[in-house]
Amino acid sequence: MTVTYGSVLVALYDYSPPAGAEDEVAIKEDQVLLLIDSSDDEWWKVKVKTNSQEDNGDSGLVPKAYVEEAKPIASAKALYDYTANGDGELTIAEDEQLLVFDQEAEWILVKSTRPGGSAGYVPATYIELSGSAEEEESVAPAPVAPPPAAAPRSSYSDPTELVAASHTKARSDPVETWSVSILDKKDKKKKGTLGVGNGAIFFSSESDKTPVQQWKASSVVTVTSDKAKHVDIQIASGTEVTTLRFVAGSREVSEAILEKVESSRLIATSGSDSGSTPTAHVPDPINTEIAKQHKNGASVRFAKSPDSVIPNTEDDDDDGPFGEQASALYDFTAQASDELSVKEGETLIVINREESEEWWKCRNMKGEEGVVPSSYVELQGGAAPARSRSQDDDDDTTTELATSNAAEQQAAAMAEKRRMEQIKEREEAERRAADEKRRKREQERAESEARARELERLEKERYFNQVG
Structure with a gap:
């Protein structure tokens, strides 16, 4: 019976087995792994994928919390039936739908989409690629463009524009x-x-x-x-x-x-x-x-x-609570006191992008505000347009809708942030549990070796006593 793999995995972190743990295997972050046995809740047996199907990679146990399912690079369909002839190969049926994880000259690493389907290698001539695994994207990943250079910031502002802008500020x-x-x-x-x-x-x-x-x-x-x-x-x-x-x-x-x-x-x-123009008059x-x-x-x-x-x-610089939801495309580190540091993927609210085309004023989920290069920010669809509250009373209904949208978007962003934090905490807990189980296994192994040495010593002592 040939050996197949349960799935294709990717390493989330580096892992180096302790001295004496011969049944474990070292892995590196982002390394592709082939799942051999997942019967244990905390330790999985894997094989490190090599550059060739014919090469045998190292295999052994790794903490389950250190790996996750790999993402396929394409999808495919089987053109003919194929019966596995060796370990690591996968038996497929004509027209079977497959997920592609790696492509060599003659062999392709795939996984069956059938419930409980296995993974393994099949001949490249037996399948037909049908595009990427996600909406027919190209199999080869697109090159990542470096973040654009931030435009130089002008220190000059037209006084008339500043006065006009001060009249459109909203109370934060x-x-x-x-x-x-x-x-x-x-x-x-x-x-x-x-x-x-x-x-x-x-x-x-x-x-x-x-x-x-x-x-x-x-x-x-x-x-x-x-x-x-x-x-x-x-x-x-x-x-x-x-x-x-x-x-x-x-x-x-x-x-x-x-x-x-x-x-x-x-x-x-x-x-x-x-x-x-605001005055110092104290209202009723x-x-x-x-x-x-x-x-x-x-x-x-x-x-x-x-x-x-x-x-x-007050002649403050606070922008109103309304804005457009956006996300940061790249990391940006603030260089001035009025700039805002952001991380790639961070959710932002753009509260002013009218004063400058190149620098937008944004607010993060912590309530911190500052300007960010506009080329580093991508607006999301469905956000309320940035606006002030110094408008006619006829706009009250529109203002309330914009307020409602902004609050709902921030609530959704906070809920998503909380969900990601919970996932991270769960992963950390699983990793700690795996480390604790490994420590116990090491202790049990050491105790077993100590008992074996003690038995060997007693046997030798008994032998010499009999001879003597």
């Missing part, structure tokens, strides 16, 4: 998040992440697959907290009022949530500039009723949104 409401639990109607807790900012309140559950829930900050009626670390937020929807009940991890967290909800609600209901205070401090906690009740507008009395 960065998103803040906390790990909390939400109480359902039966007072059952569900763990998740509460976010407040960008004119919205949203909750992403970690306990189930419930979509991200979102409410407008402008709809908040009351927000209260008590010594039991409970935070109650009442949301008005038409004629109905819904109470959201959250449990924070500490008194400090509950107070921070209360303050942030108050702040976001005030910003969401404060209106927009009329376009005139918003008609907000602040309830007295009670023995069991704090409470804030908001009156209906006033018609008065609070003008901006």
Whole structure:
């Protein structure tokens, strides 16, 4: 019976067996491996793939947490039946669909797409390549282009443009998040992440697959907290009022949530500039009723949104909460205090790309802001366009939609980031478990060798006693 492989793997990390572990094999990161045995939950037996099907690579045990399934470079279809004639070859049937992992002059490494299908080598003349494994892309990987050079930054700005731009700035409401639990109607807790900012309140559950829930900050009626670390937020929807009940991890967290909800609600209901130059005039205070401090906690009740507008009395550089979702194409390290360092693949919000075509102002998921070369950033589809809030009152509906989209996108980005962190933590735990099992195996091996030496010594001692 010929030997086939269970799958084609790739090494995630370097692994060097300890001295004396003759049943293990050394692997290097990104090295292609052929799976021989996966019956153990923590240690898999693999064979290191060589440049030729006829060459025998080293084989042995490696920690399962150090490898993962390799990605195919193409797909193929079997033209004829082929019966394996030697170890490492794969038996295939005519018209069978295959995944291609490596291509040599005469042999191709493939894996069957059938449930439980094996991997192995087949003659190149017995199959027909049908394009890449993902949407008919080219088999050969495209060369990776180096990141474009950042355009030089001009230190000059037209004073008239700066004045005009200062009139279109919006009051910033960065998103803040906390790990909390939400109480359902039966007072059952569900763990998740509460976010407040960008004119919205949203909750992403970690306990189930419930979509991200979102409410407008402008709809908040009351927000209260008590010594039991409970935070109650009442949301008005038409004629109905819904109470959201959250449990924070500490008194400090509950107070921070209360303050942030108050702040976001005030910003969401404060209106927009009329376009005139800000003055030092102090406006009439918003008609907000602040309830007295009670023995069991704090409470804030908001009156209906006033018609008065609070003008901006500061010449700050904060951009509004609206923007376009984007991702970083390359790593970029900030060289100046107003620049923002980003990593390839990092999710960003572009909040201003009108002042310069070559440098865009962005915000990362931590709330940090700064300019990044525009050639290093790729906009994502479906994001709300960057805009200010100094527009006519007729644009209020559009503004709320943009706010909702931005908050929802940030919530989704945070949920994805949390999912990736959980995957990384799980991989780290598996790797630690594999290391611990290896340590135990080494200890058992050492104890076994010590017992063998002791038995040998006793046998020799018994022999010499009999001879003597």
